[in-house]
Amino acid sequence: MNILFTNAGRRTYLIEYALELIEEGYNFNLFVSDTSIDTAAMHVDPRVRGILTPRVSGNEENYCKVLLSACKEHEIDVLVPLMDFELPILASKKKLFEAIGVKLWVSNENTISNCLDKIQNYQFCIQHNIRMPKSYFTLEGVKPPYVKKQILGSGSVGLEIVMEGRASSFIPGIDMLQEFVEGKEYGMDIMNDYNGNYVHSCVREKLGMRAGETDKARTFESAKLVDLAKNISQAFKHVGNMDIDFLENEAGEIYFIDFNPRFGGGYPFTHLSGVNYLKFIIESSLGSNKYIPEFKKSITGFKGLKLFFKEN
Template sequence: MNVMLTSVGRRAYMVKYFKEVLGNNGKVFVCNSDDKSIAFKYADEKVISPLIYDSNYIPFLLEYCKENRIDIVISLFDIDLLMLAKHKKQFEEIGTKVIVSDPSIVEVCNDKWKTYKFLTDNDFHAPMSFLDMNEVIEKISEGKLSYPIVVKPRYGCGSISVAIAYDEEDLRYLTKKANEDIANSYLKYESSVTTDKVIYQECLKGQEYGADIINDLTGKTQNVIVRKKLAMRSGETDIAQLVDEQNIKETLVRLGKTTKHIANMDCDIFMVNGIPYILEMNARFGGGYPFSHMGGCNLPKAIVEWAKGKTVDKDTISARTGITGYKEIYITEI
């Protein structure tokens, strides 16, 4: 079996995980829009692809998958997910299975306003969110909301331009800055569909958690692994402890059954006075997955087995609790 990871970026560990699973029974292929990817060092085969929004991107991938007999395609980047989800059937026609959720769920995850509406419409707790800065100012003057306020791109990822406003002056400046950052980054592509490019959220006070909601390839929820975030760096979990938080787990099992997403959904949660509030949903492997893997969960193996039509035992997608993991920084010569 051959596996291809698209928009692989710096997630070399995902290449290693899949190579361990495949052994001598397949290859791991990777692609990225440039060669500045450490994952290229570890993959069996690598290729530079057109940019995601280039009209040649999907035709390029289809041809590459056909030529190299790729069985599974998995994207590691939010923007890429929607593009692949919309062309999933074309890949199936050449014998390649794209491990991605339905476009409607990917859109809910990528658009933080749709995330908020989806969560509240389905009776999940989420931080109060707004698209209109003036509405935020009005709510604060009425005493229905208070500073600090989180200001961030509506279609953001990687903590780009996420900031906290402590007063109205901050709020206005950070709104202007967020719009400028969006215009000068890849966020401009997804953000182009709306004039409301910035979202405002109440700043929750509580313990932050991350989680992997694991569904099989038919969208049935199989398990939830929860980690307590102890330190963050550039929007990703740097230090975390795997924990048994039943309140969070029960909430996320219900979320997984509601989304019916495919494979992993990476979530951010705040526990406020014993109530789980869901902040973010990412329909892919997130930066916190290595902690689940460290604890014994092997989702890459499960995906490969499910793709073969085999059953996967619960131990394969479970993790030990009570252990703490630290990410390290290595310098690698290429």
Template sequence: MNILLTSVGRRSYLVNYFKAALKGKGQVVGANMFGNAAGMVAADISIITPPAKHPEYIPFLTEVCQKNDIELLCSLHDLDVYILSQDQQWLSEAGIAHTLPTAEWGRISLDKYESTNLLKQKGISVPKTTVSLATALEAIRNDEMRFPLIVKARAGFGSLGLAKCHNESELQAAYNTAAEQALASGSNQYIPLPEHEMVLVQQAISGREVCLGIVNDLNGAYRAHFACEVHSMRSGESDWATSLDREPFVATARAFSGLTKHRGIWGVDFLEDEGVYKAIDINPRFTGDYPFHHLAGSNVPAALLAWASGEEAGADYFHSIPQVTGFKDLVPAIAKI
């Protein structure tokens, strides 16, 4: 079985997880718009693509899949996920299994305000959130929000526009900066938003960060979930983390699985607020937290390969040992490109 990882970027570890799961019975094809990415070097075959927003992107991927007998596709970047989620018919016609969300969930996941409101409606706790600076200031005066506050791009990714504000002057400056960054990023080309609603203002939470990896099979049925506490970040990704007991998060994971009916693994980030875990982000793909689940005993790449082959995934693919602490090491390597 050959698999395609689009927007593979620097996730060489994920390429290696899939290569190990294949056991020499297939190849990992890495696709990316830049050839000098770690994931491209690690892949068996690396292919430079047009940008995801290019009109020839999907025709290009269609040809890649045909030439390389691709049977499973996973996208590893938010904007790439969104673009591919909006046009999946070619995958169905080619009989290629994939982990893309529906078109609706592709849009919802990219819009942090809409996803926050939807989770709240479905009974999943979220922080107080608004997209209007005037509304945020009014909420502060009414004691409905309090400093510190978090500002970030509404349709951003990679911590775009992220800032912590401790007073009104910092809030106004951060809001304006985030709006400028959101416009410059081009994210508004994907989800058209009014210019005065492109920035999220959210109640800051000082508790620990817990990330859930929620796994459904390729029919959208719940199979497992994993949990880890993130201790530190680097370059927008989890850097140190410790696996946690999964039992306290069963109800939340199952509720989320039933709500999205997604394929594969999605990451959901939570912050603890006086014993209540509040969702702050949805990532419809493998996230930077997955390696810590893998180190604790899980093997989602192997499960996906089994399902894509029409086989049952073994129970051992969903193990998770609590209190395993891991970190992302920097290991220099010769790039054979």
């Protein structure tokens, strides 16, 4: 079996987790792709094989063409995309990948749009009784405190918290405003199978953020949040992992704020709690249902720095 992580960038922990499975006895070759050979994920281990692709943004069709060709050349069996910008084009071409034998772990086009387009996401959540902070797409009737975001933003790009006065700028059609909810912030991974059925979820309390990504967190179990995860899973019917963010106010009310249909920066906390979603993907892709992810321990985790290198 040949497995490819696309736009792997700095997500070296996913590569290390995959290598651990090889050491456990799983028989597969590991590939990663990105736009430059000078990418950390390509230098985690000599067993990792690198593939160069063009940038996705503004070049979607060519990106997909090059990726399809690489999958044919390297006989890729399983493809796991890791970047928001590639998800819409890969979702639209999923059947082309499946036609050459690639199991592409990406949701359908509607699900991707319902997650990444914050206008569609807001409307979708209202229709499915998923509570979100009240959102505005014009300045009319908006009073602080509120949060300014980009409608198609990724990470914390364009994020601004406005406690009084007005946002530094607002571009209709690009930006949106969301009611500010004060409370604890949480993240959760929700794993679905290839047909969009719920498999497992793992929740974490965020203790620190850095550049829009979870930097410190504590994992724990909650029957109440598992029920909410199952509702979200059933509503979105996403494929693979979904990384979501939500807030809980003092009254115990939960407000969901982000839905990312891919592995995110919070996954290491899930993985180190004993919940191996990569193992599930590989087992499932092999046609086996033997491994069911299971929460084994609560952890408090702290991200650090690790350098990967090559000889000049």
